[in-house]
Amino acid sequence: MSTTPEFWTQIPGDGRAGANSRALFNAAQFVIPGGVNSPVRAFKAVGGDPPFIRAARGPYLLTEDGVTLVDYVGTWGPAILGHAHPEVVDAVCRAARDGLSFGACTAGEVEFAELLCRLVPALKGGMVRLVSSGTEATMSALRLARGFTGRSKIVKVDGGYHGHADFLLVAAGSGAATLGIPGSEGVPAATVADTLTVPFNSAAAVEQVLEQHRGQVAAVIVEPVPGNMGCVPPRPGYLQELRDLCTREGVVLVFDEVMTGFRVALGGAGQRYGVIPDLVCLGKIVGGGMPVGAYGGRRDIMQHVAPLGPVYQAGTLSGNPVAVAAGLATLQILARDDPYAALEATSAALAAGLSARAAKAGVPVVMNRVGAMFTGFFRAGEVHDYDDAKASDLGAFAEFHREMLTCGVYLAPSQFEASFVSLAHDAAAIDHTLSAAEAAFAAVARRYG
Numbered sequence: 001m002s003t004t005p006e007f008w009t010q011i012p013g014d015g016r017a018g019a020n021s022r023a024l025f026n027a028a029q030f031v032i033p034g035g036v037n038s039p040v041r042a043f044k045a046v047g048g049d050p051p052f053i054r055a056a057r058g059p060y061l062l063t064e065d066g067v068t069l070v071d072y073v074g075t076w077g078p079a080i081l082g083h084a085h086p087e088v089v090d091a092v093c094r095a096a097r098d099g100l101s102f103g104a105c106t107a108g109e110v111e112f113a114e115l116l117c118r119l120v121p122a123l124k125g126g127m128v129r130l131v132s133s134g135t136e137a138t139m140s141a142l143r144l145a146r147g148f149t150g151r152s153k154i155v156k157v158d159g160g161y162h163g164h165a166d167f168l169l170v171a172a173g174s175g176a177a178t179l180g181i182p183g184s185e186g187v188p189a190a191t192v193a194d195t196l197t198v199p200f201n202s203a204a205a206v207e208q209v210l211e212q213h214r215g216q217v218a219a220v221i222v223e224p225v226p227g228n229m230g231c232v233p234p235r236p237g238y239l240q241e242l243r244d245l246c247t248r249e250g251v252v253l254v255f256d257e258v259m260t261g262f263r264v265a266l267g268g269a270g271q272r273y274g275v276i277p278d279l280v281c282l283g284k285i286v287g288g289g290m291p292v293g294a295y296g297g298r299r300d301i302m303q304h305v306a307p308l309g310p311v312y313q314a315g316t317l318s319g320n321p322v323a324v325a326a327g328l329a330t331l332q333i334l335a336r337d338d339p340y341a342a343l344e345a346t347s348a349a350l351a352a353g354l355s356a357r358a359a360k361a362g363v364p365v366v367m368n369r370v371g372a373m374f375t376g377f378f379r380a381g382e383v384h385d386y387d388d389a390k391a392s393d394l395g396a397f398a399e400f401h402r403e404m405l406t407c408g409v410y411l412a413p414s415q416f417e418a419s420f421v422s423l424a425h426d427a428a429a430i431d432h433t434l435s436a437a438e439a440a441f442a443a444v445a446r447r448y449g
C-alpha cells in the first residue's frame with residue numbers, strides 16, 4: 001500500500017476496524033498492555049476495535065484498511081495546521097539530517113524559547129524550560145511551585161487532567177472541596193494526601209479551600225478551558241477570581257495550557273481571557289506533533305530551577321533539535337499567518353451545523369466550544385463542571401461515535417474528551433462531517449423515539 005498523494009482518495013469511507021486493523025490489534029494485545037500505548041486509544045468507551053492508522057495528511061487519516069477518515073482528534077490537539085504540513089515536515093527533515101540529538105545546547109532552543117516568551121503572555125519578561133511531554137511540564141511546574149513557596153499542598157479541579165504524575169492522579173471525594181484519594185492503583189495515599197480537589201467554575205470552592213489550608217497551599221493548577229472532562233468554557237470572571245485569590249493568599253497560579261496553548265488563541269487562554277498566571281504549562285501544539293512540553297513564567301519563580309536554583313529538573317532529550325524544529329516551524333507559521341479568525345469561523349460553523357442536526361433529529365446535545373476545541377455532550381442542560389459532564393448519556397455518545405466512524409469521521413472516542421478543528425479542515429471535510437452527523441443523529445434518535 002502506498003501513501004503517496006495519488007493514493008489518497010479524500011473520499012471518506014467506513015472507518016471501523018477492518019481485517020488489517022483487527023489483525024494488528026490482536027497482535028498488539030499480546031505484546032502491549034491492552035494493545036495500546038495510551039489507554040484512550042483502545043476505544044473502551046465507545047466499543048469496537050480501533051482502526052490502525054498508516055498515514056495522515058491535512059484533515060485526513062488513512063487507516064491500515066485503506067480507508068480515508070476526516071480527523072477531529074488531530075493527534076489529541078497538536079495538528080492545528082493539519083497533518084504533515086509541508087513546512088513543518090521540511091524543517092524536521094533538515095534538522096534530522098544534522099543529527100537526531102546532542103544532549104547539549106543548540107541555537108534552535110534559544111530561538112524557540114525567545115519565540116515562546118514573545119507569544120505567551122505568562123512568559124513575557126520571564127523564562128521557560130523545555131521538557132518532552134505535558135506530564136513533565138505540569139509535574140515540574142508544581143515541584144517548582146512547592147520549592148518556591150516552601151508549601152506542600154496543591155489544589156486541582158475535579159475532572160481536570162494534567163498528565164499521569166502520581167500526585168495528580170486523584171479522584172475527588174464527596175463535598176465541594178475535598179481531600180483527594182488515589183485515582184489509580186499504584187498511587188500511594190500519602191502521595192495524594194496533599195492534593196485537594198474542587199469543582200471547576202467555582203471560585204468560592206477555591207476560596208474555601210485556601211482559607212481552610214491557609215499558608216499551606218503552594219499552587220492552584222487549572223486547565224483554563226478544561227478539555228479532559230470534555231470541553232467546558234470558564235464562566236465569565238472565574239479565571240480572574242482565581243488570579244485574585246492566588247495573589248491574595250501568596251499561592252502560585254498555574255495554567256495548564258497543554259491543550260489550550262496556541263489553540264484558543266495564539267497566546268492561549270491567558271491571552272483569550274486576559275488573565276496571566278504565575279506559571280504556564282505547554283505541550284501538544286508547542287511540539288508540532290513531536291514530543292515537546294514546556295513550563296515557565298515569572299522570572300523570580302523560574303530562577304529557582306536548577307542549575308540557577310535548588311529545584312531539580314532535567315531531561316536527556318529536553319530541547320531535542322528535531323522536536324524543537326517541528327515546534328518552531330509550527331509556531332512561526334501560526335505567528336506569521338495569524339489564522340485564528342478563520343479557525344474560529346470554521347469551528348463555529350461546524351458546531352452550529354452539528355447542533356442543528358442534533359435538534360432536527362430530536363437528540364438532546366449541549367454543544368460546548370471554545371475556539372477550535374469542542375464537545376457535544378449528550379444531555380439537556382448546560383455543562384459547567386465535571387458533575388454536569390458525567391450526567392451525559394454515555395450510551396448515546398458511544399452510538400453516535402460508532403455511526404460517525406462508519407460514515408468516515410474520526411471523533412475523540414470518549415464523551416470526556418474534546419475534539420479539535422484544524423486549519424486544514426476545508427469545506428469538503430466540514431460538509432462531509434455534517435452529512436455524516438445527519439445520519440448518525442438519526443440513528444441515535446431511535447433511542448429517544
Ligand SMILES: Cc1ncc(COP(=O)(O)O)c(C=O)c1O
Nearest residue numbers: 133134135161162163258259283
Ligand atoms: C491539559 C493537559 N495537561 C497535561 C496533559 C499531559 O500531556 P502528555 O500526554 O503530553 O503527557 C494533557 C494530555 O495528555 C492535557 O490535555
Ligand SMILES: N[C@H](C=O)CCC(=O)O
Nearest residue numbers: 038039040076161228417
Ligand atoms: N486526554 C488526553 C490528553 O489530552 C488524551 C491523550 C492521551 O492520554 O493519550
